[in-house]
Structures are given as C-alpha cells and as structure tokens.
Amino acid sequence: MPTTPTPTPDLDQLLAAAHVVSLPLRVRFRGVTEREALLLRGPQGWAEWAPFTEYADGDAARWLGAAVEAGWGVLPPPVRAGVGVNATVPAVAAPEVEQVLARYDARRTAKVKVAEEGQGLADDVARVREVRRVLGPAARIRVDANGAWSVDDAVRALAALAPVGLEYAEQPCATVAELAALRLALARAGVDVPVAADESVRRAEDPLEVARRGAADLVVVKAAPLGGIARALEIIEQAGLPAVVSSALDTSVGLALGVRLAAALPVLEHDCGLGTGALLAEDVVAEPLVPVGGGLTVARADATRDAVDPAALAAYRVDGAREAWWRARLTRAHALL
Structure with a gap:
C-alpha cells in the first residue's frame, strides 16, 4: 500500500511543542525503574517520542518519524473497533x-x-x-x-x-x-x-x-x-x-x-x-x-491522545540537564529525517 509522506515540521516547531517527562515504573523493566519520554503537541493531537536512551541517532530518527506522523499527519483508517x-x-x-x-x-x-x-x-x-x-x-x-x-x-x-x-x-x-x-x-x-x-x-x-x-x-x-x-x-x-x-x-x-x-x-x-x-x-x-x-x-x-494532563507534564518534568539532553537529541534526530 502506498505511503503518503507527512511533511516534516520545522525543528523550532518541535522544540516549542516538546515536554520531557520521567515516569516511575511499578517494577524494574528492561533494567530501568523510570521511563523517560518526550511528548509533542501537534495539530492532529499529542504524540510521543521515546527511543530508549541507548539508541543511536539513526534509530531515534525513525521514532521521530512516527511521532511526526501521529502529531502532524493522517493515520491510516482502522478496520476493527x-x-x-x-x-x-x-x-x-x-x-x-x-x-x-x-x-x-x-x-x-x-x-x-x-x-x-x-x-x-x-x-x-x-x-x-x-x-x-x-x-x-x-x-x-x-x-x-x-x-x-x-x-x-x-x-x-x-x-x-x-x-x-x-x-x-x-x-x-x-x-x-x-x-x-x-x-x-x-x-x-x-x-x-x-x-x-x-x-x-x-x-x-x-x-x-x-x-x-x-x-x-x-x-x-x-x-x-x-x-x-x-x-x-x-x-x-x-x-x-x-x-x-x-x-x-x-x-x-x-x-x-x-x-x-x-x-x-x-x-x-x-x-x-x-x-x-x-x-x-x-x-x-x-x-x-x-x-x-x-x-x-x-x-x-x-x-x-487528546487527554494529556498538564499537571502530569509539570509533576514529572525532568531536570534541566536531562531536558537539555533530550532537546539536543531531538535536534540531531530531526536533521536525519
């Protein structure tokens, strides 16, 4: 089935829409007790960009393509409820x-x-x-x-x-x-x-x-x-x-x-x-x-996807150093799209 490419937003748009959080887990999973994720607000709704921290920029760019599709593109229609x-x-x-x-x-x-x-x-x-x-x-x-x-x-x-x-x-x-x-x-x-x-x-x-x-x-x-x-x-x-x-x-x-x-x-x-x-x-x-x-x-x-809680974004926001790390990573991944 043919793919209709989603236009890539400018980097400034993504950075302005970005919220980085760290969520605690109930049990250790994949060796971690917290899950970091970057949330993006696009015209089609909220999207998530959360490649695991050890992933290279090439992997992270594919994840970013999915987030752009979710927040800025049109999703394929469902065939089941x-x-x-x-x-x-x-x-x-x-x-x-x-x-x-x-x-x-x-x-x-x-x-x-x-x-x-x-x-x-x-x-x-x-x-x-x-x-x-x-x-x-x-x-x-x-x-x-x-x-x-x-x-x-x-x-x-x-x-x-x-x-x-x-x-x-x-x-x-x-x-x-x-x-x-x-x-x-x-x-x-x-x-x-x-x-x-x-x-x-x-x-x-x-x-x-x-x-x-x-x-x-x-x-x-x-x-x-x-x-x-x-x-x-x-x-x-x-x-x-x-x-x-x-x-x-x-x-x-x-x-x-x-x-x-x-x-x-x-x-x-x-x-x-x-x-x-x-x-x-x-x-x-x-x-x-x-x-x-x-x-x-x-x-x-x-x-x-329409119900992200601003209070949760504020409560679980990462510190300044981690936020800077994610924003720098977003900049590198965007360059590879």
Whole structure:
C-alpha cells in the first residue's frame, strides 16, 4: 500500500511543542525503574517520542518519524473497533508473578520476560510455570528473550519451557542468521515452539530479511521504531507473515498509536503487547490506557491522545540537564529525517 509522506515540521516547531517527562515504573523493566519520554503537541493531537536512551541517532530518527506522523499527519483508517491485549510479566521472581498479573483485569494471554542478566534457566522455568498456574490451562503464554540466547542455549531453554505450553518465543537469539538456524534446530530436536522476530525487524537496516531467510514464523512490530503506522503496514504486507503489534514501554500516548496500528492491520490473529501501561506507576493522562476486559478500543485510544494532563507534564518534568539532553537529541534526530 502506498505511503503518503507527512511533511516534516520545522525543528523550532518541535522544540516549542516538546515536554520531557520521567515516569516511575511499578517494577524494574528492561533494567530501568523510570521511563523517560518526550511528548509533542501537534495539530492532529499529542504524540510521543521515546527511543530508549541507548539508541543511536539513526534509530531515534525513525521514532521521530512516527511521532511526526501521529502529531502532524493522517493515520491510516482502522478496520476493527478494538484489539485484544496480553499481560506482560517482567523478569520477577516466581512468587511475585501473581501480584503482577493481578494488575490485568482479563488475562487470556501473557508475555513473560526470560533470559534476564543475572538469572538462570531455572528462574525462567519457575516464572513461566507460575504464570501457567495463575492463568490456567487455556491461557496463551509467550516468552521474550530480547535476543539474549545463543542458538544452543535457546534450544535448551525452549525444550525446558515447551512443556508449559508456549504460543511462541520472541527474539530468542540476536541475529537473523541465528534465528534461521534456531528454527531448524528446534525442528530437528522436536521442540514445537514458533519463533517470532522483534528486534530483527524493528532495529534492522533491512526489516524484511527475516522473511526472506525463513528466520521467523511471525513478526512483532512496533509503530514507533519502524517510523510510523503507514511504514509498519508496508513492512507487514511485504513480509507476508502473521504480525503481533507490541509497545516499547510507552506512555498512554504511545500506546494509543500502537492500538491504531493493530486496528489497521488487514488480519490480526494474536493478542497485542499493548498492556504495558499497567507497568507504569504514573502516566501523562488522568485515565491511563490500560486494557478493559482484555482489550483496548480505537475510540478510547483516540480520546487518550487528546487527554494529556498538564499537571502530569509539570509533576514529572525532568531536570534541566536531562531536558537539555533530550532537546539536543531531538535536534540531531530531526536533521536525519
């Protein structure tokens, strides 16, 4: 499907519209206890620009393209009114799993973080087993290793986790070549766990390589890292693989963009990873975009983008040095658009 480019606002417009916040998390996630984000007010509504702080300027520029599309462009129309959402379980100890899952009102699908630095396979197995115990036999459980395993480690880990019943394993290895080798190794070992590619799509120079090399059974896509909804839809169409829409520990504004992407997909077979608002202790809106009845609606997502709370922007504004860091980063990313 053709993409209509969104005119890029002048840098001065973006800087004038920028608000940088740091939001506390309920639990440690991806090694952090706070999530920094830059919010932009555009003529089409609020947008979020929040590439993780370790990302290079080239990655950050793609995220900025998504924010510009959200705040200054026209989003593709939805084809469904709402989407199903999974619960997310960080790499907590098994006794903490039930408390994490209690934050979600409907829990038919859960994504469980595994392969955390400083932990071992026994910790992962215990955590995933506890998720199964809490959610019951009918729930779908997916695991996410964020590329931390070697091929051999992934085969060993997934063989140990497969008896719990896995929907798929997300980014078990770091490279496309490793993912392709893993799929073959799992088949030879008789381990029936589909492989999903995440970082190998959203952080790749060539996001379609995983499809060409048969390295994944499905793709996990995030609107912001791919440059926006229109670009993400193009990549999904060209890949020809089932897609799961996920988030990047977004504020409710960023999650709303994820809902719009999921709602615009021609086919959506899996619950989406858009429930991470439950991991934030505070948000930029008075009524955070968290799932109700296991799902999120387009109407609620669109309303959320109009409901940023000025008091929250003021309360969670970063200090002068961090704000200057984000504004300098915005200047560099804008130059790459």
